[in-house]
Amino acid sequence: MADGPPVGREAQSARLSQVLDGLERGRGAVVEITGEPGSGKTQLACWLAEQAGQRGLPVIWARAPRAGEGPFRVFRDAAGRTGLAEGSDPADPAAWYELIRQRAAGGVLLVDEMHRADPSSLELALRLIRSLSSSAPSPSPASPSPFVLVLAHRPRQSPPALLEALDLGVRTAGIVRVEAGPLDVAAVAALLDRWRRPAAVGAYGAGAPDAATAPAYALPGGTGASAAVLHTASKGLPGYLRLLVAAGFDAGLWPDRAGGDEDRLLREAAPLLAELGALSGPARAAARAAAVLGGTFRPADVARIAGLGARDGLAACAELVRADLVRPAGHGQRLAFRHPVVGQVAHADCDLPFLLDAHRRALRMAAERGAPAVERARHAEHLVHTDGAAAARVLAEGAAETVTRAPAIAARWLRLALDALPARGREVEERAAWELAHCRALIASGHIREARALAHDLLAEGGSRPADPGPAGRADDGGARLTPRLLLRAYAVCADAERLLCRYEEAEAIARTGMALLPRPLPAVLSPEATELIYEYGLVHVLRGTHDRIRPLLREAARARTEAGPSASAALGVLIAFCDVFSGDIARGAPEVTRCAALVDALPDGVAGHTPDVLALLGCAELYLERFPDARRHLQRGLDAATGGAQKHIRAHQLLGLTMIDQWAGRLDGAERRAVEAEELARAVGAPDVVTLATAMRAMTLVWARGRRYAGEAVALAARAVDVVALGRGWWATSAISLLAHAQLLGGDATGCLRTLRDGGGGDGLPQVQPAFRPSLLALMATAALAGGDAVGAERLLADAEADAGRLGLPLQWACVHRAGAQLRSARGEHAGALELFERAAEAFRGGGLPVQHAWTLIASAPATALVRGPGAALDVLARAESMARACGAALAVEEAERVRARLSADTRPALGPHPSAGPRVVDLWSALSEREREVADLAAAGLRSRQIAERLFLSHRTVDSHLGSAYRKLGVYSRTALARALGPAVPG
Missing domain, CATH: 1.25.40 (Serine Threonine Protein Phosphatase 5, Tetratricopeptide repeat)
Structure with missing residues (x-):
């Protein structure tokens, strides 16, 4: 028995249930089930039959055959074994009408494939429709009991008389129309999940078609992303979805082919093969020829491939259109299969001699x-x-x-x-x-490991035995050797594969070996292969965080002329500009980014796509320069170009940039979706550092979107991701570590924030952090130090942040520094000066289009506003901030606004920990901690550091910090000092 209504058809199933309710009350009905081929009309009819059987209602099936002779072919099975009374005329419509009514009385008559009905069956169906319509006179007491007539059909192929009668009945006579439209993405995902389980065969009544049973397939992944791709490819129609899954769907090959399992595709395509088999001989030949041509095709080309004359070819194509196997496509009298997988089934069904001859003709x-x-x-x-x-x-x-x-x-x-x-x-x-x-x-x-293995094999042979060109410039016949130019390309390809797998040391070593083959100084004209290798060498250093080493070489290369064309010149320029901005050399890098953006914008998509990293690098450079609209434009352009399974690694990079922009712009739902997709892509291509950064970005987004109750889980998620990254591994690692630190502070763990940044950034000055973001991270450390009661340390960190911000001159970096400075002044009691800095920071965030940071800054400024301008002004500031945060879905900011409002309204003091007089409440909070959190908090309050606690409890350092941060949140404290004060005598033992 099926486990519920067909997936995604809940509304249709409810209407069918209402029809059965009416039948049990003695009211007959006509139900039309309509939809595209593959939409699941038969499945709905089967579900209705099952429901009727469960209620004890008789069910009779009828189906229009594809061929046959004699009248009333549709209803012969429904007539039963007895058939017409002896002596009745088998062509008498009245006799058939009375027989069908008697047989169906009190039950359900399901007629499938009604669009194939012969004329006499059609006339009988129309008469049944008229008799069951609500506008028809009520039957006499001697008449048979009412019944439900269900007609499933394809509108494109149905006779006009049937369409007219059904349309009129829907408008005037109460005919129930149930449309099996395309499923949405969620329904496709649920259907895929159901197909992973063994299918259950339902009791659909006598004569139910086998098509109701669901396949138990090994599906290509279970993520929302794969469901979305399959939804698009299948157009949301479950019949085509089954075929794609059976073929082993490969998005990278679609729509040229569904997948590599043609045998399974043919087994699942039995109904479609029956449609093709019902065609005339010329039409079958035309269908196979059309499948060979693929895409859109002209009838004249079909005729030539099929070996038909012009007139016969047109007639065969017309038959294919009438059978709705092909449809008009665009202008110029071109045709296409109604769905690409239909053509692929037709192609897979061809015999080998025909295929070879047909493809040879098509190639010619x-x-x-x-x-x-x-x-x-x-x-x-x-x-x-x-x-x-x-x-x-x-x-x-x-x-x-x-x-x-x-x-x-x-x-x-x-x-x-x-x-x-x-x-x-x-x-x-x-x-x-x-x-x-x-x-x-x-x-x-995305098959990077395979590419790496092949490149290493080729480089091993070509590198160890350099080619010895003969007089004609060709290698001799001694083996698959590389010419000098191809050897340079081999080094670049091999280094590229290593870099994308995050093997930076190997990538740098391989690229450096290739660079040793280039003359120094570089020649005035660079070959495409030399340009490619230099570009790859630069990329490796950027991602290792050693960009300063490569800048002189890149500038030397930029002065040379390259034979690789405008896209390669633009790519080198973008890489140089990125290195300048990444290094904090804004005065030199900003105008270069502007110049390179103009070059890239002038390139067609196809040309820009030959160097796929360029749009991602340009967008990231613009992101560092706080040019968010330009960054979004270039990252989105690169994302749009990387479709159909292309450039998965670059797509992941572009998604990460867009995730950060969405997060800053307050589009938190979009940021979370992009981070998840980037994480999945990075896992698919085997890039662990990219996975780490994507996970950290997702965790940061979740902290903002779900509030403090989820902060512990989100911080733990980011901590687990960062744990797998060796500290100091370059851009990916330091970026992920900085996000973890942000999440820790937002979650209330100031100590953990400081430790994470010091460990991951190389110490108090954060020498290993990218200079373009260093001021904001130093300001974050100052805020964390202040929360821990270290005002002197906060002042020192803030001085470093101000110096770095002055060198960069970026407004949003200054805004972060101003906010931290305002918090320090508030702690000193300089409330007027603090409010001025808060307002400068808030205005910068507003002007930069960062509503979440704007709201967070306004909330932080509320206590100072209350002291300088009065409680009413502070409450107005909080109302503005809360409204802004709600619009962005930033639950954390909403919670913080409510907390600050409550403190202001109650006129309570701002304290780092609970009041000493709140002993009983602290004991209650202590009991709310988990056993492990109590152990960690007890040891921390006793003065042990995290590493000592980790050793004593046999935990990782990150796990200890996670438990400690959770305890801080539950107790309402922000430092170990405050924790010790809060626990006091309540600490066990």
Whole structure:
């Protein structure tokens, strides 16, 4: 028995249940179930049959056959074994009408595929519709009991008379129309989850079709992202979704093919194969020819591939349109299969001799028209094992055209081409170039480990035995050796793969070895291969945090002319500008970023995509410069270009930049979604440092969005992520550590915040932190030190922050410093000066488009506002801040506004810990701690440091800090000193 209504069809199921309720009260009805092919009409009918059976109502099935002779073919099964009375005319409509009414009386008659009805069956159905419509006269007492007539059909193929009668009945006669439209993403995700469990066969009544049973598949992942991709590919229609899953759906290959399991696809496609089998001979040939052409096609081309004359070809295509297998597509009388997977089923059903001949014809046609290499390669891939090197070169050419848009397809074509090309002889150099292109395509499609292994193999052979070009400039026949230029490219590709796997030491060593092959000083004109290697070498140093070492070399390269074209020149410029900004050299970097942005904006997407890192680097440089609209524009452009499974690693980087912008701009829901997607992509390509930063960003977003009750869990999430990163590993690590520190302070753990930043940033001055963010992080440390009662340390840190902010001159970095300075002045009792700094910081955050930080600053300023301008002004400030925070979904800021308002309203003192007189309340709070939190808090109050506690309790240092931070929040304290005061005699023992 099925476990509930069909997924995503709750509203439709409720309407069908109402129809059965009416039948039990003696009221008949007509139900129309309508929808696209694959929308699940039969499944809804089956569910209705099951529900009727559970109520003890008889169920009769009828289905329009695809072929047959004689009248009333639809209703023959419904007539039962007895059929018409002896002596009745088998063509008499009245006799059939009375028979069906008698058989269906008091139950449910389900007619599936009504759009295929023969004329006599159609006339009988129309008569039944009229008799059951609410506008028809009530039957006499001698008439059979009322029943429910269910008609499932496809509107595109249904006879006009049926459509007219049903439309009229829906408007005037109470016919119930149930539309099986596309499912939403959530329903697709739920359906995929249900398919992972063994399917349960329902008791749908006599004659129920087997299509109701659900498949038990091993599905490609269970995340929301994969459900969204499958939803788009299937158009939300469960029938097509089943086919895609059966084929082993691969987003990188879609829509060229669903996946690699054609046998399973054909097994699942039995109903679709039956549709194709019901066609006439010419139409079947046309369907197969159309499948060979793929995409959109012209009837004349179909006729030529199928070996039909022009007139017969048009007639065959017209039959395909009537059968709704193909539909008009765009202008120019072009056609396309109603869904790409329909064409793929038709293609998989072709026999091999036909396929080879058809694809050879199609390749010839494409060449005659001068079609792009991508179109020709789609046919050449089927001929590569028969037509050899000629087909292989078409595939390589097609791969070069599509690698930016569809790298997984490019990688497959290059693999096929390499299998067909000899490993020795004149093709050695050509083969080596294809192998490097194959590695690039694998990297772009997310198969980085595979690319790394292939690149190492190629480099081992080419590096140990440099090519010895003969008189013609070709390598000899001694093996797959690399020319000097290809050797440079091999080093760049190998270093790229290592970098993307976060193996920075290996990447730097490999790139440095390749750089040793370049003359120094660099030549006036750089080859594309040399430019590529220099760019990769620079990227490695940027991500290692050793960008200062590479800046002179990059500037030397920028002065040379490159043969690699405008995209490579722009990429080098962006990398140099990024290094300047990253290093805190704003005076030099800011104008360079502006110049490079203009260069990149002038590049078409296809050209910019050849250097996919450039948009991510440019967006991050603009983010450091606080140019958030420009950063969003460039990061989103890169994200839009990296579709279809392309450049997963770069997509993850772009998502991280957009996550940070969304978080600052108060779009917390969007920030969380992007962080989750970045984390999934990074895990998929095997980039642990990117996973760490994405997790830390998600944790930071969750602290803001869910408030202090969730802060402990979010901080623990970030701490677990940071625990796997070796400190001082460069940009990724320091960025993740700074986010963890932010989350710790917001969660109430000032001590943990200070320790995290000191450990991860290299000490009090944070020498290992990127200079562009150093002022705000020093200000964060000052705030944490102040919360811990160390005003002297806070003052020292704030002085360093002001000096760094002065060198940078960035408004939002200054805003963070001003806010920390205001808090320090408030602690000294300088409330007027504090309020001035608070207001300067708040205005900077407002002008920069950071509403959450704006609201947080206003909340922090409320006590000073109350002392300087009165409680009413402070309450107005809190109301503004709370309204802003609610609009952003920043629950933490809303909670803080409510807490400060309560303190102001009660005229209580601002204290770091509970009042000494609150002994009984502290005991109650102590009992609220978990056993482990009590152990950690007891030892911390006794003066032990976190590492000592960790050793004593056999815990990690991060776990101790997490428990301690949770205890701080529950007790309402912010430092170990306050913790000891708060616990006092309540501490056990």
